Amino acid sequence: MTRLDLEQIGCTYGTKRVLDDVTLTVADGEFLVIVGPSGCGKSTLLRIVAGLASATSGSVRMDGVAVDGLEPRERDVAMVFQNYALYPHMSVRKNLSFPLRVARRPRSEIETRVRAVAVKLGLSELLDRRPAQLSGGQMQRVALGRAMIRDPRVFLFDEPLSNLDAQLRTEMRGEIRRLHRELGITTLYVTHDQEEALTLGDRICVLHEGRIQQIGAPLELYRKPRTSFVARFIGTPAMNLVGGEVQGEVFRAGSLELSAPSLPNGPTTLGIRPDELVLGQGPRLTLVAVERLGRETRLECELDARTRLVVCLPGDVPTPAPGARNVGVELRSEALHWFDAAGRRLAAEL
């Protein structure tokens, strides 16, 4: 049972700053997801924790003990790679047992644990196959099995599901969730898929350009994004952001005018989730396109040439035809998010 602390991790490649002052704590047994677009530094962060890369500054602690400079094997972490990194010339059995064989565990113990893991992951029939003879999902299971077979202190996942098709991904998500519940091992999970992050994480850490944007429970991030980046990144379809200006408690963006009580004057961004919008009284928009997904209906509307808003209506509902003008959209004040010029959340609606 391990608690993982990252303290002011910084990492620079040449002149490029990959990570900047990253500090976070993964509590004992917690499932923490690091999410961010590609290039945000999340994989580097994971590799630093694993010991595959070293930080330029800062420290990694496990149960309070700094592990910087230790080899991966001395940290006792396990990692699942994006492309699974199964040893192609070894059978599934050999792949699973490799960490134990390297650690020179007794043969009988290896045998027992391989069997136990295989049963847990449904690999019992596949033990003598080579990785090339497995499907993507099966390979994923083997990679999981190889990671969990020696009871590591920390699990590290590097985008493990991104090579799978959508259906399998959902299935494996459930599997990983279940395994974590059963094993209760501290887990750090990296993904660029916010939906994966929302469904898997006890907490989520959003990383952008090497900096932590926000750490919190999934719904907290969804409901109260601390920055406009988090606001847009979390949730599908992405939150509508409308750039404008507040003058005397009135927000103006093109033809749009809204009362913005107690907001300071200056450039301000208005954010509103598509599913918080309903048709009704309010600004008049032009309907550009309609997407019918069955479960929901998405309307793409144009306020003016600069500003578009996506409206998400539940179910398959009748809508005006595309091209219709004067479609009224209701902006409920409790659904509005405000961000200042630097993208920081303004506390107006609180």
Add this chain to the structure above:
Amino acid sequence: MSALFLPLVLSTACTVDERTLVVMAEEEQLDSWIVLEDLAREFEAEHPGVHVRLLPLGGAAGAQDKGKFMLAGDLQLDLLRIDITELAAYVGEGALLDLSPCFEADPTWDPQDYFPSVLAALRAPDGRLYGLPSTFTPYVMYVNRDLLHERGLEFPTPDWTWDDFLRAARSATRAADGNGRPATVGISLTQWLQAVAPWIWQNGARLLDDEGRAAMHEPAFVEALEFLHGLLHEERVASFDASFQNQLSQGLFQAGRAAFYGPVGYWETYRFRHIEDFAWDVVPLPRGERSATAIAMTVYVVPRTSAEPELAYRFLRRMAGERYQRTLARIGNGVPGLIAAARSADFLKPDVAPASEHVFLDVIPEARFLPPLSNWRAIETLCQAELEGILLVEDFDVAAACERMRAKTQRFLDREARRRSLPRMAPWAVPGTLALGLGVLVAIGLFRRGRRPVAWRAREERQAYVLLLPWGLGFLLFLVGPALVSLVLACSEWTPLRPFADKRWVALENVTRLFSDATFATSLKATAVYALVAVPLGLALALALALLLRRATFGVGAVRTLAYLPAIVSPVIIGALWRVLLRADDGLVNAGLEAVGLTGPAWLRDPDWVVPAFVLMSLWSVGAQMLVFLGALQAVDPALEEAARIDGAGTWRRFRHVLLPALTPVVLFNLLTGSINAFQIFAQPYVMTGGGPGDASRFLILYLYQTGFRHLDVGYASAIAWVVFALLALLCLVLLRWSRRWVWYAAETPS
């Protein structure tokens, strides 16, 4: 066969109209070439309508082979210079024109003009005369006058004895005195058979007995060689320097560090004229039981196939005439065969060293030619291997070596005798084999093709075959054709001195001969040992280098280039370079060993160290293999290694369980190509040792080359080629079979 020479034939035949005389008598880079050109122009002026075409003799070892292969290829050749030791072979195969009728019809011909013993060597037993001498040289002893004087020794008298020589040699031998004066030796000894022969003859022994049987086992023979062995290893008054085979051993003498140098011929005076540090001269060889010396000579002959025998004879008389012979003498080619030229100031040169040039003439009466055997060079190689053992190895049973020399020579002579009675090969053998081979190819093609394809495919196929035609023709003409011909040759006895049609049928005798051929056994063993050591070591080194150089760190590009560089250098140049690096006394390798307190072996002169020397050299050229490994290493998914690190594997286990399995296909590739290359090692030993010492570095392909192109035993050489091919094919097959157990192919990688 003649089809292969077609372009050459055409180019020769195209000089129409005028009569052409093709003369191949000098090497192009020597002074004598210019003189010969003058002679040719003069001859043309006197004979209108005649064009004398001069061809250069090939350099070095090629000099004696070019003419034979021109004859074999039916090229016009009217006058040729050959070595006297080859005369018997040419005569024996009927390759030369009997010039006796021309001499008899020529009023200006007087045999008294030439040294009688020299002319006698040119006569067949029945008295026919086949040519005239160019220049010759008896073997004498070169003397460092100053060194003798310094040691208080008298200059040898012309009738000095072995005992006199031994005494002088002992006094002349001194270790380095520590004040910068180098060690000196009594004699820098020459070691090829013709140079050793005088000692044998002087001791009353002989190479062949009166019945023409090998007589190397006779006590006097053994005794003579024991004397030489003693000079080197008991008295320690003699030395060689430079590398044993290809280098003459005049280095020590030229450096003023040997009192005597020899027995050796006139050609050294040409080189020694540049010596300014000390006075030197020549004396007859010291006499043993009797006086004797050897004699080397080149002669002009007219091939039987000459298109212009009449003109050839006339030009031959010019070349053996006074003006040209005196010119040859003046530029230092040797002793002219023409007495008048030899006694002229052009030869005796009163104003240049050596003062006693007349010694070369004085010893002629006691000088002997080697026995006129039909393939002297083959025997020479057989004997040389044993001679090198006797002279180089301190602890050596001389008598046993002499007996082996006798047995080898006798076996060779027996075969030579039997060769004459072999049946002729049927004329259809070569075309028949070619037709059969092509038939098999066509049959395979048709069989493979199977069902007739639809029309458009057929058209496409035709186009493909048209495009393949240039390559296909080359493949048939230069690969399949010669290979099939060599298959026929492997079952025959043939030498280029005879027309190609005149092959003798020996069935599989060439192959069975291999089993009793000690040289082949040694050669096979040397090659196998070389391959067995060099290939795995090379693989390991290449892999280690690739592992070191795979990470892109500063300067790694330069290091990679340096490591690869030797792989693109010609093996001949590498050989020449390493011959210097591996020199026993002042080579860089031994200097390096000495720096760390080790005494390096004599490498190329030590039978036990010569193969390791070649292994060492081969390791220098692993760049190509390294590059292949490097490429394969960079294709390994880095995540695999990281996964292994996470799984707790250290450096060794990551290499053993992750990298190495991924590399197995290229390990196999390097193993196969490396083994094939190792078995085909040729250029380096050819340049560096010529196969010696003894047969220690006579690797298979070198032996093949020497058998076919030196000893002209083309049938046997072809058999060796096929056996080597079969061995290699077998080896590759075994390696491939074995590889199934450890090679893992990338095609099995998950996508």
